[in-house]
Amino acid sequence: MAPLAVPPRPRAAGLHRRRAWRRFWRTRLAVPSAAVALLAVLAAVGAGYLAPGNPVRGNLSDALVPPSAAYWLGTDDLGRDELTRLLFGARVSLVAGLISVGLAAAVGVPAGLVAGYAGALVDEILMRLVDAILAFPALVLALAISAALGPGLTSSMLAIGFVTIPAFARLTRGQVLAVRHLDFVESARAAGAAAPRILSVHIFPNAVSPLVVQGSLSIAFAILTEASLSFLGLGVQPPTPSWGSMLLTGKNYLTSAPWLSLVPGAAIFLTVMSFNLIGDAIEEALDPHRAAEGRPV
Amino acid sequence: MIPYIIRRAVATVPVALLVTVMVFLLLHITPGDPVVIMLGEEASPDAVAALRHSLNLDRPLPVQYGLWLWRAAHGDLGASLRTHDPVARLILARYPTTLELTALAMLLSLCIALPAGVLSAVRRNSWLDAMVTPLAISGVSMPSFWLGILLIWLFSVTLPWFPTVGFVPLRSGLLENLHTMTLPVMTLSAALAALVMRITRASLLQVLQQDYVRTARAKGVRGPTVVIRHALRTALIPVVTVLGLQTGTLLGGAVIVESIFALPGAGRLIVDAIFARDFPVVQGTVLALAISFILVNLGVDLLYARLDPRIRYG
Numbered sequence: 001m002a003p004l005a006v007p008p009r010p011r012a013a014g015l016h017r018r019r020a021w022r023r024f025w026r027t028r029l030a031v032p033s034a035a036v037a038l039l040a041v042l043a044a045v046g047a048g049y050l051a052p053g054n055p056v057r058g059n060l061s062d063a064l065v066p067p068s069a070a071y072w073l074g075t076d077d078l079g080r081d082e083l084t085r086l087l088f089g090a091r092v093s094l095v096a097g098l099i100s101v102g103l104a105a106a107v108g109v110p111a112g113l114v115a116g117y118a119g120a121l122v123d124e125i126l127m128r129l130v131d132a133i134l135a136f137p138a139l140v141l142a143l144a145i146s147a148a149l150g151p152g153l154t155s156s157m158l159a160i161g162f163v164t165i166p167a168f169a170r171l172t173r174g175q176v177l178a179v180r181h182l183d184f185v186e187s188a189r190a191a192g193a194a195a196p197r198i199l200s201v202h203i204f205p206n207a208v209s210p211l212v213v214q215g216s217l218s219i220a221f222a223i224l225t226e227a228s229l230s231f232l233g234l235g236v237q238p239p240t241p242s243w244g245s246m247l248l249t250g251k252n253y254l255t256s257a258p259w260l261s262l263v264p265g266a267a268i269f270l271t272v273m274s275f276n277l278i279g280d281a282i283e284e285a286l287d288p289h290r291a292a293e294g295r296p297v
Numbered sequence: 298m299i300p301y302i303i304r305r306a307v308a309t310v311p312v313a314l315l316v317t318v319m320v321f322l323l324l325h326i327t328p329g330d331p332v333v334i335m336l337g338e339e340a341s342p343d344a345v346a347a348l349r350h351s352l353n354l355d356r357p358l359p360v361q362y363g364l365w366l367w368r369a370a371h372g373d374l375g376a377s378l379r380t381h382d383p384v385a386r387l388i389l390a391r392y393p394t395t396l397e398l399t400a401l402a403m404l405l406s407l408c409i410a411l412p413a414g415v416l417s418a419v420r421r422n423s424w425l426d427a428m429v430t431p432l433a434i435s436g437v438s439m440p441s442f443w444l445g446i447l448l449i450w451l452f453s454v455t456l457p458w459f460p461t462v463g464f465v466p467l468r469s470g471l472l473e474n475l476h477t478m479t480l481p482v483m484t485l486s487a488a489l490a491a492l493v494m495r496i497t498r499a500s501l502l503q504v505l506q507q508d509y510v511r512t513a514r515a516k517g518v519r520g521p522t523v524v525i526r527h528a529l530r531t532a533l534i535p536v537v538t539v540l541g542l543q544t545g546t547l548l549g550g551a552v553i554v555e556s557i558f559a560l561p562g563a564g565r566l567i568v569d570a571i572f573a574r575d576f577p578v579v580q581g582t583v584l585a586l587a588i589s590f591i592l593v594n595l596g597v598d599l600l601y602a603r604l605d606p607r608i609r610y611g
Contacts, residue, residue: 132315135594136587139549140567144320144583147571148327224440228553231442232568247442251557254450261450265443273438280434 024285033277040271043090053081055088056239064257074259076249082263085241089264092242093271096157096226096235097219103161104218105168109211112172113199117180127173130166138163142225146234153242156235160222171214175207209286216279220272227268243268298602305598313591317369320584321362324352324576335378335574348378352577374581379573384581388563392585395562397467398554399547401478402485403540410490411536414497419524421502429494436491441550445484445557452480462559481558485550489543496539501532534604541597545590 024030043050052072058080065075073082115126133141142159149155179185180203188202229235230244238245243264250260324331332349333340348354352375353361368374374384417429453461459480465473504510505528513523552564559565563582570578 128311128315131312132319134545135312135316135591136319136583137545137547137549137590139546139552140564140583140586143549143552143567143571144323144579145326147579148323150328220438224438227440228442231440232553232556234571244442247440247446251446254446255454258450261443261446265440265446268440269435269438269443272440273434276438277434 020285024281027281027284029277030281033274033281036270036274037278040090040094040267040274043087044094045091047084047087047091051081051084051087053084055080055084055241064253064260066257067259073263074257076246076257076260077253082246082260085246086243086263086267089241089243089246090267090271092153092230092236092240093223093226093268096153096160097222097275100157100160100222100226101164101215101218103157104164105211105215107161108165108168109172109204109207111165112169112174113176113204113207115169116173116176117195117199117203123173126169130169133163134166136163139225139228142229143232143234146229151234151237153236153240156226156229159229160225163225164218164222167214167218168211171210172207175210176203179203179206210283213279213283213286216275216282220275220279223268223275224272301602302599305595309591309595313588316587316591317366317584318362320580320587321365323580323583325358331576335576337574369581369584374584375577377570377578378575379570379578384577387566387578388582388585391561391563391566391582393467394464394560395548395551395555395564397474398478398481398485398551398560398562399544401482402489402547402550403544405482405486406490406493407540409486410493411497414494415501415524415529417494418498418501418505419520426498429498433491433495436487437495439487439491441484441488442553442557444487445480445554448480448484449557462557464558464560481554481560484557485547485554488550489540489547492539492543493536496536497532500535501528504528504532507531530604534601537597537600537604541594541601544593548586548590 047055058075058078060079062071062075062079063077065071065079067074071081071083073086075081076085111126111130115123142156142163145159145162146155149158176199185198185202188198193202226235227242227244227247230242231248233245233248235244236242246264247261247268250257250262250264253260327334330345332345332352332354336344336348353364356364372385374388376383377387380387413425413429413432417426420426449461452459460477463477465477467474501524505524510523510528513527514520518527548564551562552567554560555562555565556568563586567579567582567586570576570582
């Protein structure tokens with residue numbers, strides 16, 4: 001029985017990872033998607049060095065200047081450099097995406113593990129709570145929580161994290177249910193392993209792959225939702241730049257300065273699409289069998 | 298079928314109750330005194346005390362919830378702090394616009410996505426299939442507020458075909474109403490159309506590989522008949538599920554679309570209420586949208602059982 005309790009041998013696991021990695025890079029659109037995501041990360045990390053101007057202070061005499069050699073992406077209504085604000089806006093979007101998804105995973109994954117493993121009443125209570133969160137239109141709930149906590153990046157991240165919990169909890173619970181009665185788990189239990197050890201050493205590793213896929217897709221959702229909240233005026237507050245609030249400004253100058261709408265909108269679109277495609281590519285790389293059967297897109 | 302309907306309806310009750318608890322608690326997660334936040338720092342102590350009393354905030358939390366739920370169950374969602382109108386009346390006045398917007402968006406999505414998804418699956422690896430893939434990915438990733446702005450720029454500013462903002466109610470004329478709803482509906486339907494296209498294609502591809510479809514073909518049934526009469530019904534089951542789940546996304550998207558196009562719907566009511574710190578309206582509208590979403594999903598579950606009888610007996 002004992003060998004069955006041992007997770008896959010390191011060499012085999014390493015080989016599996018290397019193959020999945022190779023398959024990932026061979027997936028259509030994986031390279032351009034990864035490049036766009038990397039560009040967004042570089043913009044966010046290096047905004048302070050790369051930005052040609054100040055993100056919050058501008059020159060009113062240069063207001064609404066179209067794209068030119070001096071201002072590559074033009075200026076906004078307060079004469080602030082649009083490229084600078086775009087780079088700093090990337091920081092807000094990615095921080096919001098990563099932290100809110102991190103929060104959702106930190107709550108959702110343990111909840112899913114416990115619900116799936118304990119079963120019975122614990123499972124029933126946790127899953128009804130998850131159902132209650134899912135019963136709200138996600139954006140409406142995020143909006144209401146942001147409003148209750150007060151506008152700002154922190155409340156946006158908390159709100160987005162909260163509405164994303166069900167995705168992680170349900171997925172993890174499903175993975176636990178799929179393996180909890182398999183031989184390697186039963187033998188670990190028979191060998192006297194405690195529940196926390198069984199969950200963390202034997203069951204959780206089986207859930208990592210789908211969770212990575214979910215993480216990428218959730219980052220795309222979180223970036224989009226943060227931009228939506230900022231667009232409605234409930235996210236990051238002025239003068240801090242965020243892509244959603246930049247688009248809100250741009251909407252007022254659609255005829256005189258269309259670049260103010262085009263640039264941040266394109267940034268949101270490309271970044272969200274890149275994380276969606278990366279999620280798809282990881283899924284395809286980890287589960288080539290399903291891909292061959294005709295998965296969606 | 299009736300036992301199944303009763304079972305599903307009963308299962309919805311605890312979820313609906315938890316939803317009411319969450320909506321009720323929204324007011325209580327507000328940092329600081331919610332009454333002071335609603336009335337503003339400059340409000341007199343008398344006004345603060347009066348509002349606290351009228352909202353029952355001076356009572357223990359379980360009592361507050363019980364009273365609030367009892368009133369909500371009887372259609373009393375309180376009164377707007379701004380206009381003093383009953384919240385339920387405000388919601389009822391705005392809801393038809395949101396319903397029309399979401400229903401038309403769903404209809405438009407289906408009209409585009411179902412034929413596109415079917416053709417893409419039937420002609421796999423054709424140029425049409427190759428076009429569907431990037432379209433679907435783009436639609437899912439497109440922020441609705443950006444698409445709305447682009448559509449205004451193209452069809453209202455550059456080509457003055459549609460009004461930039463504004464709304465003509467249905468009772469004032471169908472054509473005028475549809476004229477003002479065209480751009481909002483196009484904006485809201487894009488993401489759903491992309492998703493439905495994706496699901497229809499994937500689902501139909503799987504069904505077309507099943508034995509009963511192969512048997513029908515072997516017996517000489519012609520291609521379009523196999524797809525429409527045999528495969529599509531089964532392939533539509535996941536599509537129906539997705540439509541139910543996506544109603545929530547549509548209702549959420551309606552908040553943004555109504556804000557962009559200045560439509561007088563429930564979504565815009567929430568946003569206006571948030572900025573006016575009118576919490577009874579926020580709570581009431583969020584509750585109404587959540588309950589609608591629960592009812593839609595219940596309806597979808599029943600439809601699902603009708604499409605696939607195995608579910609009823611499962």
